[in-house]
Amino acid sequence: MMKTLHGGLRRLASLRLTLACLALAALIALAGDVGGWPTGTLIAVPFVILFVNLAAAIATHGALRTQAGLFGFHLALACLALLAAIDRLSGLSGHVEVTQGTAFDPTLVEARIGPLHPGSLERVRFVQGRFEIDYAPRLKRRETRSTVYVPDDTGNWHPVIVGDDTPLVVGDYRFYTSFNKGFAPLLSYIAADGTIHSGAVHLPSYPLNFFKQGNVWTIPGTGREVKLWLHVPEPVFVEDAPWRFRIPDDAVLVIMDGAQRYELRPGDTVPLGGGRLRYEELRTWMGYTIDYSPMIPWMLAAAATAALSLAWHAIGKLRRSDWDRATGAEERAHVR
Amino acid sequence: MRLRRRDARLLAALLVTATVAGGGLAIDRWMSERSTASRPAATSSAVAASPDPATRVRIAALFNEGLRALRTGTPETAAAAFKAALRLDPHLPAAHVNLGFALLDLDQPTAALQAFDTALSLRPDQVNAYFGLGEAHERLGDLPAALGAMRTYVHLAPEDDAFRRKALSAIWEWEAILGRTAAASNEAQKPTPEAVPVATSATPAPAPSQEEPPSDARARSETMFGLLTRPLLGLDGTLESLQYLREKTIVLNVWATWCGPCRAELPSLQRLSERLDPQRFAVIGLATDQDPDFVREFLSDVGIRYPNYLDPDRDVTSGILGVTSYPQTFVIRPDGSIAERIVGARAWDAPDMMARIEGLSGP
Numbered sequence: 153m154m155k156t157l158h159g160g161l162r163r164l165a166s167l168r169l170t171l172a173c174l175a176l177a178a179l180i181a182l183a184g185d186v187g188g189w190p191t192g193t194l195i196a197v198p199f200v201i202l203f204v205n206l207a208a209a210i211a212t213h214g215a216l217r218t219q220a221g222l223f224g225f226h227l228a229l230a231c232l233a234l235l236a237a238i239d240r241l242s243g244l245s246g247h248v249e250v251t252q253g254t255a256f257d258p259t260l261v262e263a264r265i266g267p268l269h270p271g272s273l274e275r276v277r278f279v280q281g282r283f284e285i286d287y288a289p290r291l292k293r294r295e296t297r298s299t300v301y302v303p304d305d306t307g308n309w310h311p312v313i314v315g316d317d318t319p320l321v322v323g324d325y326r327f328y329t330s331f332n333k334g335f336a337p338l339l340s341y342i343a344a345d346g347t348i349h350s351g352a353v354h355l356p357s358y359p360l361n362f363f364k365q366g367n368v369w370t371i372p373g374t375g376r377e378v379k380l381w382l383h384v385p386e387p388v389f390v391e392d393a394p395w396r397f398r399i400p401d402d403a404v405l406v407i408m409d410g411a412q413r414y415e416l417r418p419g420d421t422v423p424l425g426g427g428r429l430r431y432e433e434l435r436t437w438m439g440y441t442i443d444y445s446p447m448i449p450w451m452l453a454a455a456a457t458a459a460l461s462l463a464w465h466a467i468g469k470l471r472r473s474d475w476d477r478a479t480g481a482e483e484r485a486h487v488r
Numbered sequence: 489m490r491l492r493r494r495d496a497r498l499l500a501a502l503l504v505t506a507t508v509a510g511g512g513l514a515i516d517r518w519m520s521e522r523s524t525a526s527r528p529a530a531t532s533s534a535v536a537a538s539p540d541p542a543t544r545v546r547i548a549a550l551f552n553e554g555l556r557a558l559r560t561g562t563p564e565t566a567a568a569a570f571k572a573a574l575r576l577d578p579h580l581p582a583a584h585v586n587l588g589f590a591l592l593d594l595d596q597p598t599a600a601l602q603a604f605d606t607a608l609s610l611r612p613d614q615v616n617a618y619f620g621l622g623e624a625h626e627r628l629g630d631l632p633a634a635l636g637a638m639r640t641y642v643h644l645a646p647e648d649d650a651f652r653r654k655a656l657s658a659i660w661e662w663e664a665i666l667g668r669t670a671a672a673s674n675e676a677q678k679p680t681p682e683a684v685p686v687a688t689s690a691t692p693a694p695a696p697s698q699e700e701p702p703s704d705a706r707a708r709s710e711t712m713f714g715l716l717t718r719p720l721l722g723l724d725g726t727l728e729s730l731q732y733l734r735e736k737t738i739v740l741n742v743w744a745t746w747c748g749p750c751r752a753e754l755p756s757l758q759r760l761s762e763r764l765d766p767q768r769f770a771v772i773g774l775a776t777d778q779d780p781d782f783v784r785e786f787l788s789d790v791g792i793r794y795p796n797y798l799d800p801d802r803d804v805t806s807g808i809l810g811v812t813s814y815p816q817t818f819v820i821r822p823d824g825s826i827a828e829r830i831v832g833a834r835a836w837d838a839p840d841m842m843a844r845i846e847g848l849s850g851p
Contacts, residue, residue: 220496227504262544321520363745366782381785408781449519453511457504 164208173202193266199237206230221465228458235454239447241268244325246442250280251336251352252435263442271444276322278302281311283333283438285397287389291359296329298438314440325444332439333397334358335365335382337405338432341372341424349373354437355382358397359389371425378424381406382434383415397436405431547573547580554586563593581611588620597627598803605802609746615644619651622658630810635662637812715808716824720774720797723784728797730772737827737849738820739764739771739836742799742811745786746777749833750815754792759837760845761794768849774799776814819848 177198184191206229210216216223246263250256258273281299288294296316301309312320319326336352343349349372355365365382383404389395407414407422407429414422416431423429554569570587574580588603601624607617618641625634642655716734719727730738741757743750754773761771773796777783780798787796805811809818817836819828827848834841 217497220500223497224500224504227501228508231504231508264544363751363786364782366779366785379779379781381782383785383789406785408785449515450508450512452515454508456511457507460507461500461504 158212161208161212164205165212166205169205170202170209173198173205177202193240193243196237196240199233199240202233203230203237206233219465219468221461221463221468224461225458225465228454228461232451232454232458235447235451238268239445239451241266242270242444242446244269244271244273244442244444247330247332247439248442249332249354249437249439251338251354251437252280252282253338254352255279261442269444271323271325273325273442276325278312278320278322278327279309280438283329283397283436285333287395287397289392289394291389291391293331298329300327319443324446325442327440327442330439330441331360332357334361334437335399335403336435336437337380337382338435339369340430340432341427342430343373343427347373350432352435352437353380355380357439362387362389371427371429374425376425379408381408399434399436403434405434543576547576550576551580551583551586554583554590558586558590558593561593563590566590567594579610581607581614581617584610585614585617585620588617588624592620592623592627595627597624598801598807600624601628601806602802605806613644615641615649616651618644619655622655625806625812626658626662628807630806631662631666633806633810633812635659635666638662715804715820718804718808720799720804721780723780723787723796723798725780733770733772734824735822736768736770737822737845738818739769739845740774740818740820741772741815742774742776742805742809742817743815744776745783747814751790753815753833753836754787754790756834756836756838758792758794760842763837763842764845769845770795772797774805776800776802776805819845821849 177195180191180195180198183189184195206226210223210226210230216226243266244263246261246265248256248261256276256278258276261273263273279301281301283296283298285296286294298314299311300314300320302312302320302322303309314320314327314329316329319328321327334357335355337355338352339350341349353367353369355361355367358365362384365384367380368377369380370377383406384400385402385404386400388398388400405416407416407424409424416422418431418433421428421430550569550573554566554573557563557566557569567587567590570583570590573583574587577583584603584607588600588607591597591600591603600620604617604621604624607614608621611617618637622634622638622641625631625637638655638659642652642659645652645655716730719729722728739757739760741750741753743754745751757771757773761769764771771794773787773792773794775783775796776799778800783796783798787793799805802811809816813831815833817830817834818826819830821827828844836842836845
């Protein structure tokens with residue numbers, strides 16, 4: 153029985169299986185990133201097999217019994233494989249747009265979520281403030297400084313500056329600003345029954361889509377669609393000079409309701425769909441990428457430990473005297 | 489005397505565990521301190537179950553349903569499933585491509601062409617879209633465009649791609665057909681008027697430019713009559729044919745709002761339209777965008793006043809004119825023949841360009 157178990161473990165500890173796992177992981181990564189295949193959390197599979205393979209190697213290979221450096225290297229690699237699998241199975245990667253002056257809404261998040269994801273974006277709370285983005289000539293985006301307001305333990309809100317490399321960390325979720333941002337006209341619609349609906353319509357990302365600052369909006373309670381277009385008489389940016397993202401002062405919101413066309417400035421009201429539409433003001437929206445990779449620090453530590461263990465093993469080999477080598481050879485002969 | 493080494497596994501295991509756990513904790517703390525850490529009490533407490541991304545699940549189900557339908561030979565179901573998936577998320581290149589293949593099966597090559605084009609605009613390296621594009625162009629009778637698309641497919645597809653052989657066969661076949669057509673065209677250059685039905689104008693035809701091979705110009709001239717008589721979608725939503733311009737030389741600019749070079753050349757086209765003799769010339773824009781209202785507002789923003797039309801299904805631009813890249817500008821003589829086809833953006837109001845266009849209209 154024990155012999156059969158040992159034989160099975162020896163087979164699981166095969167170096168070929170190690171190489172096959174690494175190749176499979178590389179293949180899945182390439183298929184997902186380059187080929188665009190929906191690999192999802194499939195990459196966890198080779199990492200789990202790799203963990204089993206390394207654990208079997210640790211259990212069965214006699215050479216690891218006396219070579220602490222090599223043993224540590226294998227153990228750290230096994231940890232790394234397991235951590236990588238857990239990270240992919242519990243991770244989250246997504247994006248969201250938040251309107252200036254409004255709270256983060258988790259229902260608007262589009263995300264790829266691992267099946268073992270333990271968190272909940274429902275608990276994330278912050279309010280989007282103003283943001284600044286510097287551009288170099290030729291529309292090259294430089295630093296983004298997005299102010300968000302986060303509640304502390306006492307219920308007070310305090311400002312936090314978020315950027316492309318400076319995340320807002322909330323409950324292990326990391327929010328980074330992205331290239332995606334734009335204008336958002338704030339509208340209030342007073343329906344025929346007196347109900348007031350307020351909301352913002354996000355126009356396509358600016359300046360990426362400066363030529364298409366339009367969107368479709370459904371009149372609340374009617375299902376009827378009207379089109380919106382933001383007319384910006386004076387360009388916000390100059391292509392060959394540095395500039396900073398700003399809300400245009402002279403923008404005009406165009407509402408197209410069939411053949412009817414209205415031009416609105418902040419505060420203007422028009423009759424629409426049996427009610428009245430008021431254009432409150434022009435705001436901005438900011439796009440964030442959301443990342444939840446809880447095992448990254450431990451994976452980094454495991455990788456460093458593996459490297460140190462291997463170095464320890466290599467140094468031990470180099471420093472071993474002739475007498476040690478002879479003893480080692482004798483010991484290996486004995487092990488066999 | 490035999491010396492046995494100490495079993496160091498326990499020590500190593502302890503060391504490794506301590507290093508990974510302690511190191512990870514230290515790195516985690518360091519990362520948190522370095523970043524804009526904000527951990528409100530509400531978020532650091534016990535966490536709830538992750539929300540179910542219902543829309544994603546629905547899209548995946550529709551996508552798989554579409555694939556199954558495609559494989560089982562029911563393209564109507566497949567097209568409906570892919571369209572439903574795209575309504576939920578219009579930014580899925582794979583869904584656009586598969587919708588294109590379903591539409592090809594439904595014998596709707598024009599709509600399929602648009603689906604493949606959309607997929608490529610979303611993801612230029614969506615390899616199978618080029619295969620579909622080639623098939624769609626072939627169905628529409630535009631073999632040069634089909635050939636171009638299929639060559640791109642072969643260029644980008646992996647060596648062991650299942651459809652590579654089929655693509656190569658198609659390329660050989662189309663090259664052979666085009667070779668025969670070219671040979672026939674060379675024969676046709678002999679003075680046989682009935683072989684060139686549209687070249688009946690008394691006006692001596694100017695030499696075709698280098699950008700439009702003579703055989704292509706003649707081959708397309710007949711279809712230009714189709715273009716002039718075909719109703720085009722105006723920016724006010726009404727249909728109108730270009731018949732009212734039959735006495736004029738038309739400078740027809742094919743463009744799209746999303747195309748940077750197209751946008752760049754629009755002001756010079758506006759100036760060209762103002763400087764050319766309106767009795768003899770007309771500058772016309774044909775946009776491939778989907779929404780006439782947005783195109784109208786865009787043109788208003790950039791100060792374009794010459795007439796513009798829309799070809800959202802690309803029936804005219806791809807089907808009749810064979811346009812596969814933007815911008816392209818056609819100078820069409822009053823007899824309906826193409827005097828010149830110019831690929832890419834130009835400074836249209838430059839003196840040499842104006843002289844060239846005026847020279848193309850004949851006396």
